[in-house]
Amino acid sequence: MWTSLPEFGSFVLFGVLIAAAYTFSVSLLAARSKPRLLDAARLGAYGTSALVMLAVSLLAYAFVTHDFRIRYVAQHSDRSMSLGYLVASLWGGQDGSLLWWLFLLSGYVTVCVRWLKGRYRQLQPYVIATLMVIMAFFAVLMLFAANPFETHIAGSPADGAGLNELLRNYYMIIHPPSLYMGFVGCSVPFAFAVAALITGRLDNEWIVAVRKWMLFAWMFLTIGNALGMKWAYEVLGWGGYWAWDPVENAACLPWFTASAYVHSTMIQERRGMFRVWNLLLIGITFFLTIFGTFLTRSGLISSVHSFAQSNIGIYFVGFMVVIVVTLLGLLVWRMPELTGRGRIESLLSREAAFVLNNWALLGAALFIAVATLFPKISEYLWNETVTVGPPFYNRWMAPIGLLLLLLMGVAPLLGWRKTSPEALKRAFIAPTTVALSIFLLHLFFGEKIGFPGIVSVEAAGESFNDEVLQKFSQVAPLITVALVAFNFTVVFQEYFRGVRARQRNSNEDVFTALVTLVARSRRRYGGYLVHVGVGLMFLGFVGKAWDLEQEASLVPGQSMEIGAYKLTYDRSEMTVDQEKRMVFAHMTVERDGTTQSLSPAQIIYNRMGTAQTEVGVLHRVSDDLYVVVGSINPTSKRATFRFHVNPLVIWIWGGVMVMLLGTFVSLWPEVSWKQLGVWGSVRLAAGAATAIMLTVLLAAAPARAFSEHADAPYGARSR
Amino acid sequence: MKLPEGLSDILFARVFPLIWIGGAIVGGVTLGAGGFFLLFSGGALLLVILLFWRSTQSLTEESPLSLEEALGLAAPTQEEERKQSVLRILKDLEYERAVGKIEDADYRELSERYRAEARALLSNVEEGLGPARLRAEALLEKRLAKSANKKTGETTTSKAPTDSAESAPTASSQARAVLVDEASSTPETEVAPALNPEGNSPPKLETAKEDT
Numbered sequence: 001m002w003t004s005l006p007e008f009g010s011f012v013l014f015g016v017l018i019a020a021a022y023t024f025s026v027s028l029l030a031a032r033s034k035p036r037l038l039d040a041a042r043l044g045a046y047g048t049s050a051l052v053m054l055a056v057s058l059l060a061y062a063f064v065t066h067d068f069r070i071r072y073v074a075q076h077s078d079r080s081m082s083l084g085y086l087v088a089s090l091w092g093g094q095d096g097s098l099l100w101w102l103f104l105l106s107g108y109v110t111v112c113v114r115w116l117k118g119r120y121r122q123l124q125p126y127v128i129a130t131l132m133v134i135m136a137f138f139a140v141l142m143l144f145a146a147n148p149f150e151t152h153i154a155g156s157p158a159d160g161a162g163l164n165e166l167l168r169n170y171y172m173i174i175h176p177p178s179l180y181m182g183f184v185g186c187s188v189p190f191a192f193a194v195a196a197l198i199t200g201r202l203d204n205e206w207i208v209a210v211r212k213w214m215l216f217a218w219m220f221l222t223i224g225n226a227l228g229m230k231w232a233y234e235v236l237g238w239g240g241y242w243a244w245d246p247v248e249n250a251a252c253l254p255w256f257t258a259s260a261y262v263h264s265t266m267i268q269e270r271r272g273m274f275r276v277w278n279l280l281l282i283g284i285t286f287f288l289t290i291f292g293t294f295l296t297r298s299g300l301i302s303s304v305h306s307f308a309q310s311n312i313g314i315y316f317v318g319f320m321v322v323i324v325v326t327l328l329g330l331l332v333w334r335m336p337e338l339t340g341r342g343r344i345e346s347l348l349s350r351e352a353a354f355v356l357n358n359w360a361l362l363g364a365a366l367f368i369a370v371a372t373l374f375p376k377i378s379e380y381l382w383n384e385t386v387t388v389g390p391p392f393y394n395r396w397m398a399p400i401g402l403l404l405l406l407l408m409g410v411a412p413l414l415g416w417r418k419t420s421p422e423a424l425k426r427a428f429i430a431p432t433t434v435a436l437s438i439f440l441l442h443l444f445f446g447e448k449i450g451f452p453g454i455v456s457v458e459a460a461g462e463s464f465n466d467e468v469l470q471k472f473s474q475v476a477p478l479i480t481v482a483l484v485a486f487n488f489t490v491v492f493q494e495y496f497r498g499v500r501a502r503q504r505n506s507n508e509d510v511f512t513a514l515v516t517l518v519a520r521s522r523r524r525y526g527g528y529l530v531h532v533g534v535g536l537m538f539l540g541f542v543g544k545a546w547d548l549e550q551e552a553s554l555v556p557g558q559s560m561e562i563g564a565y566k567l568t569y570d571r572s573e574m575t576v577d578q579e580k581r582m583v584f585a586h587m588t589v590e591r592d593g594t595t596q597s598l599s600p601a602q603i604i605y606n607r608m609g610t611a612q613t614e615v616g617v618l619h620r621v622s623d624d625l626y627v628v629v630g631s632i633n634p635t636s637k638r639a640t641f642r643f644h645v646n647p648l649v650i651w652i653w654g655g656v657m658v659m660l661l662g663t664f665v666s667l668w669p670e671v672s673w674k675q676l677g678v679w680g681s682v683r684l685a686a687g688a689a690t691a692i693m694l695t696v697l698l699a700a701a702p703a704r705a706f707s708e709h710a711d712a713p714y715g716a717r718s719r
Numbered sequence: 720m721k722l723p724e725g726l727s728d729i730l731f732a733r734v735f736p737l738i739w740i741g742g743a744i745v746g747g748v749t750l751g752a753g754g755f756f757l758l759f760s761g762g763a764l765l766l767v768i769l770l771f772w773r774s775t776q777s778l779t780e781e782s783p784l785s786l787e788e789a790l791g792l793a794a795p796t797q798e799e800e801r802k803q804s805v806l807r808i809l810k811d812l813e814y815e816r817a818v819g820k821i822e823d824a825d826y827r828e829l830s831e832r833y834r835a836e837a838r839a840l841l842s843n844v845e846e847g848l849g850p851a852r853l854r855a856e857a858l859l860e861k862r863l864a865k866s867a868n869k870k871t872g873e874t875t876t877s878k879a880p881t882d883s884a885e886s887a888p889t890a891s892s893q894a895r896a897v898l899v900d901e902a903s904s905t906p907e908t909e910v911a912p913a914l915n916p917e918g919n920s921p922p923k924l925e926t927a928k929e930d931t
Contacts, residue, residue, distance in 0.1 A: 019771070026778070036777075043774035047767055054763035061756035083752055203800040270808055272801075415820040416811060417829065423820055494818075501817035521814075 005062060006070050009149030012055045016102070017139040019048040024132040031125035038125060045113045045128050048135060049106035056103045059096065059148055063089055069156040072096055072148045078162040080579050085163055088173045092163050094297060094312075095148035097176065101293070102138040104177070104184045109135065112188050112213070120209055126195035127188075134187050137319050145312040162579075165605050165612055171231035179224025179251055183289040185217025186254060189261075190286035193279050197330035202275055202337055207268050210282070211523075212667055214261060219663040221255045226656040237613040237628045239549065239644040241652065244393040249372040250292035256365035257285040260358045263411075267351045270416055273342040276331060277358070283327040288365070290320055300376060346418035353411035360407060364400045368393070394544075395460060395469045398476050402483060405538055408531055409487040412494055430493055435486035442481050450563075450622075451647070453478035455545045480542040484535040491528045498525070522665050529662025536655030543623070543648030553640045563645040565625050566590040567598075572637050580605045582614075585629045585639045589618060600629040600641070623647040731769065739766070798847070802840040809833050 023044030030037035059072075063086045068074040076089045076096065091100040109131050116124050142148065167173075189210040196206035228248060233241040242248060261281040267274045294300070298313030331338070344352050370377075371388045378386040413419075413427035439453075446453040455477055459470040495514070498521075502513040518525040552560045554569040561567070568588045575582050584601045600616035616627040623645050630640035739762030747755025812830055815821040821829075 015767075026774075040774045040777035043770050043777060047770035047774060050763055050767045050770055054760055054767060057756050057760040057763055061753060061760060064752040064756060086752075204804055205800055269804065270811065272804060413820075415815050416808075418825065419820065420822040420825060423822060426819055497818040501814075505817065 005058065005067060006149045006151045009055060009058045009062070009070075010143070010147060012051055012058065013139055013142050013147065013149070016048060016051045016055065017136055017143060019044065019051055020132040020136040020139060023048055024129050024136070027125040027129040027132065031122075031129070035121070038121075041125060041128050042113050042117070045109055045132065048132065049110045052099075052102050052106040052135070056090065056099060059099060060087060060090060062149075063087065066160070067156075068158075068160055069151050070148070071150050071152045074152060074157050074160040076160070076163050078160040081163060084173070085168060088167070089163050091176050091180075092167050095142065095146040095150070097180075098138060098142055098146050098297075098312075099148050100177070101180055101184060102135060102142070104180050105131075105135060105138065105187060108184055108188055112191075120195075120205065122199050122201060123192060123195040123206060123209070126198050127191040130191035130194045131187060134191075137315075141312060141315050145315055165603070169231065169235050171227050171234065175224060175227035175231050178220055178227055182217050182219075182221030182224050183254065183292065185213065185220055186258065186282075186286045186289045188213040189217070189282050193282040194326065194330065197279065197327075197334050200334060200337060202334060203272070204269055207265050207278065211265065214258060214265075214282075215663060215667055218255070218258045218262060219660065219667070221251075221258060222656065222659055222663070225252055225255060226653070230653070233649070234615060234617065237615045239547075239626055239628070239642070239646070240544075241649070244368075244371075244388075244390045246372045247292075247296050249368045250288075250295040253292060253365050253369055254285045254288040256361045256368075257281055257288060260361040261285060263354045263361075264358050267354055271342045271351060273344075273351065274355075275338045276335070279327075279331060279338075281358075283323070287320060287323050287327075288369075290316060290323065294320065295372075348414060348419040348424060350411055350414040350416050353407055353414050357404065357407045357411060360400060360404045364397065364404070367396060367400065371396075391460060395473060399469075399472055401538070401541070402476065402479055405480070405483045405487065405535070408534060409483065409490045412490055412528065412531075427493075431486045431489040434489040435482045438485035439478060439482035442478055446478075451477070451546055453481070477542050477545045480538055484538050487531055487535045491532050494528055495525065518665065522668050526662045526664070526666030526668075529665060530659050531662075533655045533657070533659030533662055536651050536658055538655075540648050540650070540652030540655060543646060543651070546647045548643075548645040550643045551641065552643065553638060555636065555638045560643075562625075562643045563623070564591050565643075565645065567625075567627070567643070569639060569641075572632050572639065583629075583632050585632060585641070587616070587627065589625060591625075598625070598627055600627045602629055602632065619650050621650060624649045731773075735766070735769070738762075798840055798843050802837065802844060805833050805837045805840060809837065 023041055026037050026044055027041040030041050059070075061067075062070050062073045063077055064083065066073070066077070066079055072093060072095045073089075076093045077086055081089070089096065091097040109128075112131070113128060116127065120127070192206045192210045192213075196202050225248075228251060229241040232238075232243065232248075261278065264274055264278055264281060268278050294313060294316035298316060300313065344355070346352065371393060374388050375386050378384045409431065413424075413431070415423060419427070442451070442453040454474055457470055457473040459466045495517070498517045499510060499513045502508055502517050503510070506513070506516075508516065548563050550560070550562045554560065556569055556571050559566060559568040566589070568590075570586045570588055573584045573586060575584075581604045582601055583604070584599045587598045587600075589596045589598050596618060598616040598618060601614040603612045603614055604610070605612070611631075613628050613630075616629075618625040624647075626644040626646055628642045628644075630642060632639040739759075743755050743759040743762060746758035750757075809830065812821065812826060812833070816823070816826045
């Protein structure tokens, strides 16, 4: 057994391919002529998923037993690594992360097939068959291009190369699985869309079926992207959270299209319209998850996130072609049954607002996709090297983002089909009044509190576009804050009007009316909470307009000031463990009469030889003080620092939490306590407790994984 | 030897995972992380074998459908789906009126339009169910009569009346058996409306979700 573990692992991967093919065939047989075979197909799907679990377990075993015969284990771990990092190494490199992807997909398949029992009889076989095709693709990919069980040609080394130091961080441990959960989760809605197209059951059945699956995937896309931002902010040490890196962009593309879908699906549910559009959005979202993976792994573009270049790109291209051809072919085949249902009766209707919202979201995704690929397109077509940097994205995305913020506030105020002028006036008067008041207050008093409404921005060039964008960027903070106020008032008004209507009809007290209102219409009121979260995030984003940056070279005892902060460099300290040296610059920070300490650091890994920074951050509601130490002279102790004051950043993380809370409300199952039963209630409570614990953990967990001693258990602090 | 279906399900779904995960945790505690993953892998391998064994058995097995499986063969017709959609729209209209997003005149016009559509759909659905319902009732009566005759015969020859009373099918299980037989032997498209649990009772406007 021991000598054949790598071969056995490859054999299991081969088994996954065979099992997926078997389940695919049985599913199709069950769909076409023998419905009784569905049970065999369902068991086949479980078995295929169990095989993937076996493969992951074998690889984990190889990691914890340091089986360096396996090349992937030798490349991504070493004997000094703690158990936590050894397990995290499973997705630390290309081959393992593909297996991890397949593992998450198998989790979705298991839950989906279990959930499908007794439901959607006609769609079910095709859903299983489609999911099996996706599993088979990943099995083929690993078997022929990225096998995590491949052995070293030169024999087993004495020790491994270790996990990339940049990845030895709490956020990097949980960021990829979260993002993969979102990416992989889009497979289930896609499978339903394919099943609906094949069976011709194109009404609301499949839309209702995928509602929560898409929302669940969307939630993890949100978490994954937010954790990526947090990692960039806390670890990379460049002072920001989003650099428009190609891989970051690839990760946020499906988020935009999934957001468009969760809105546009409501039009189909209510009005039976946009059936082709919804199918396309599901298809595009799934396509973008594969496209994003292709960008990260093919070596097409260079990025801080990219995996090593490899030949797997061609496999992804082939799969993307299959997705496009299948989806378009099915759409063309079913087009006569999909068209000609309903029309938008008035521009002042919610469906019209949703259409605009969809175009804005899709426009944002398209803009980001084209800008991300533009350097490659330019190189290919004109043989010119073009760089598309963060300033370009920031300039163009600001108006698109604010348009989305405006539509987010307007849509809930409009009724379905049409809104009368009187109803429109009633709905808009409070939010508009509040937004205008905030606009004026911000304009006249913003500067006094350190957040001026109009800021100075340099033009990127001399063209008309550059001038327009410059003017817009100058007033963007003013518009953003007013629109956020507009959105918050809209949400408050919606809750208020709903509660008041319940009180009128049922004589309930405010609390009961509120709880009943949300409980009876979770998706609507959960969605409004998500809007509040997005508003908070926009407040965080606009903080960038007021940030401060300064560099200084200080000796111990010397002070400097930035914004309202006074910083004194007290001393330096070096600690050493078996894998790294850590040099800390201890500082005292004073603001408004309070004193705190901060210790940014430089970590020098023995194996890498190069220094990594560990950022020192003090979080406040109004701003973050962000300190990076560049170098510390071992003799004179003189240190070079870069200081940032980043206003309102904490509101971004707070906004993400509120978005998650809103998504939880929307996802909460619509069953009564009686239906749920005792065990169901216990399981639900346990699930909710786990979710809350995870959320708190995400919010409060330490980011300073670098400065932990290698011999300390994961999570223990070295100082 | 074949285990009773209920027992094998319990062993498979409850006991096996307990032994598997419990064994892996004990292995982890005693042998370290390697022991955990080794035992976990062993359990996973056993699970794979069991699942594919059952799957291939299902390919050839000729056992009758369970009620759940039979009901799973039912699928709402497009008219029923449209009916659900119209009911949801009506509920939504009520909400919009309650929170003042729609004028009374518009509400009356739209409400009347959708109520008329709902009535037409309900009527169509009922008409569509008629023949299937009659056939199901006839089959049920036939099955009950057949079962009653059989039971009479068994009672006269039985030496242990209590045992036979325990093992005799109840009226509801007989009714289920009829549906199951019907489902097993009838093409899916014909069975679907007859088995649709929603279709067997008149739909209520109040049951539509308020959810948007």
